[in-house]
Amino acid sequence: MFDSHALYKKRLSSHVKNLSRYLKYMFNGHIAFAMFFFIAATAYYYQQWLEQLPENFPTGIIMGIVLGLLISYNPIRTLLQEPDLVFFIAAEQQMGSYFRNSLIYSFAIQTYLIVLAAAAFSPLYFASFSGRAGSIYLVTLLLFLVFKGMNMLANWNMLKVREKSLRTIDLTARTLLNIVTAYFVIEGQALYAVITIVLLLLVIVYDFIVAAKQPGIIWELLIEKDQIRLQSFYRIANLFADVPHLKNKVKRREWLTKTFISRIPFERSAAYDYLYQISFLRSGDYLGMYLRLVVIGGIFIWVIPNVWIKLLFAILFIYLSVFQMMALYHHHRTQMWLDLYPLKPGLKLDAVIKIIRKLGYMQAFAFTFLFIFQLEWLGSIIVLIGGLAFVWAYVTFYVQPKLDKV
Numbered sequence: 083m084f085d086s087h088a089l090y091k092k093r094l095s096s097h098v099k100n101l102s103r104y105l106k107y108m109f110n111g112h113i114a115f116a117m118f119f120f121i122a123a124t125a126y127y128y129q130q131w132l133e134q135l136p137e138n139f140p141t142g143i144i145m146g147i148v149l150g151l152l153i154s155y156n157p158i159r160t161l162l163q164e165p166d167l168v169f170f171i172a173a174e175q176q177m178g179s180y181f182r183n184s185l186i187y188s189f190a191i192q193t194y195l196i197v198l199a200a201a202a203f204s205p206l207y208f209a210s211f212s213g214r215a216g217s218i219y220l221v222t223l224l225l226f227l228v229f230k231g232m233n234m235l236a237n238w239n240m241l242k243v244r245e246k247s248l249r250t251i252d253l254t255a256r257t258l259l260n261i262v263t264a265y266f267v268i269e270g271q272a273l274y275a276v277i278t279i280v281l282l283l284l285v286i287v288y289d290f291i292v293a294a295k296q297p298g299i300i301w302e303l304l305i306e307k308d309q310i311r312l313q314s315f316y317r318i319a320n321l322f323a324d325v326p327h328l329k330n331k332v333k334r335r336e337w338l339t340k341t342f343i344s345r346i347p348f349e350r351s352a353a354y355d356y357l358y359q360i361s362f363l364r365s366g367d368y369l370g371m372y373l374r375l376v377v378i379g380g381i382f383i384w385v386i387p388n389v390w391i392k393l394l395f396a397i398l399f400i401y402l403s404v405f406q407m408m409a410l411y412h413h414h415r416t417q418m419w420l421d422l423y424p425l426k427p428g429l430k431l432d433a434v435i436k437i438i439r440k441l442g443y444m445q446a447f448a449f450t451f452l453f454i455f456q457l458e459w460l461g462s463i464i465v466l467i468g469g470l471a472f473v474w475a476y477v478t479f480y481v482q483p484k485l486d487k488v
Contacts (some may be wrong), residue, residue: 083118086173086177087180088260090161090184097159104315104319120398127387132206132209135209144265146268147261147265149196149199149203150197150257150261151261152195153196153226153264154253155192156230156233158185158238159328160180160184160308161308162301174299177299181299189231191228196223197377207219207268220268220326225267226267229260235286236252237253239293240293240301242299244296252285255285259278259282264487330421330475343363350425354425354429355427355436355437356434358434368413372406372407372441375402378399379402380449382395385455389458393464396449397472400449400469400472401476402470404476408438410434431482431485434475434485435481438481442469442473442477449469450462450469
């Protein structure tokens with residue numbers, strides 16, 4: 083007899099092993115140290131900022147928006163696979179335990195988002211509402227977890243609806259109600275909170291009614307969403323280790339390609355320069371990751387008052403960018419036709435090292451301009467010289483030897 087509960091346990095065990103294998107590489111010594119420094123510095127300046135918190139600071143609005151969005155974000159990890167479309171559709175009536183376990187697992191792994199956000203906001207909450215007891219905040223957190231569970235059930239029911247526009251309208255309505263409800267709860271406006279909770283319940287009941295009228299589960303939609311989330315994780319993990327399951331996506335980005343690739347000479351020795359530069363620009367991973375690190379690093383440099391901490395953050399984010407771009411060397415590892423190129427093998431490594439150096443230097447210049455814009459003349463000189471020197475030394479004595487051994 084088909085046991086969907088045992089099937090889910092087997093799928094979950096395989097899924098956890100798969101994630102653990104890549105998380106081990108993602109949180110290695112380098113990244114762990116960088117994260118520790120990042121969290122420690124952020125906590126220090128967060129505490130200093132709270133000591134000067136204005137009385138009219140919109141704590142309720144900020145917490146309401148963030149927590150409302152987290153409450154509304156409810157992906158269901160079904161762990162379904164593409165062959166299930168063929169083998170399990172006939173057993174849909176026996177899959178109740180499987181999908182129930184999926185909901186429990188999805189809720190459990192997403193609870194930490196609410197808990198972490200509540201923990202991060204707790205100093206701000208008590209600084210803004212100093213007269214409130216800690217038990218009130220705990221009850222608020224529990225209430226938000228209940229809202230999270232309700233929204234997850236609503237999201238599961240709406241996944242049975244084929245009309246994408248209806249799913250979008252429902253998600254938009256629930257997100258707005260979650261944000262407004264979280265705001266009223268945090269501000270302590272009980273009457274308005276009750277009204278918005280009633281409206282939210284009406285929307286959720288409507289979702290149940292609509293789902294009950296649907297003929298069955300949309301298997302292809304569940305599999306598609308699960309595969310998209312899994313591929314997103316693989317793209318991040320691919321920056322730290324080889325991921326054979328990754329399905330690479332290519333984006334045209336025509337204007338970027340024309341701007342940068344046109345400068346590469348049409349010569350045999352520049353073949354790998356062309357290949358890896360266009361891979362960096364058009365792949366869905368590298369350019370986005372690089373720009374995010376530059377922007378986040380720039381934000382920290384802009385808001386932190388101490389010039390020496392600014393410099394540490396500048397070097398930290400330059401290091402993170404250079405370290406992440408090492409994955410570019412393995413981007414075409416499965417393309418056998420590269421071995422047919424009548425080129426010297428060393429040109430491949432030279433091309434990747436050249437790109438990584440350029441990106442590091444560009445980031446150092448970008449951070450230097452930020453220091454200049456803030457009139458930090460000494461800091462701008464130090465970050466320019468120190469950043470360029472760090473990139474050259476790190477790439478020469480660590481990145482190049484490490485990639486050369488691959």
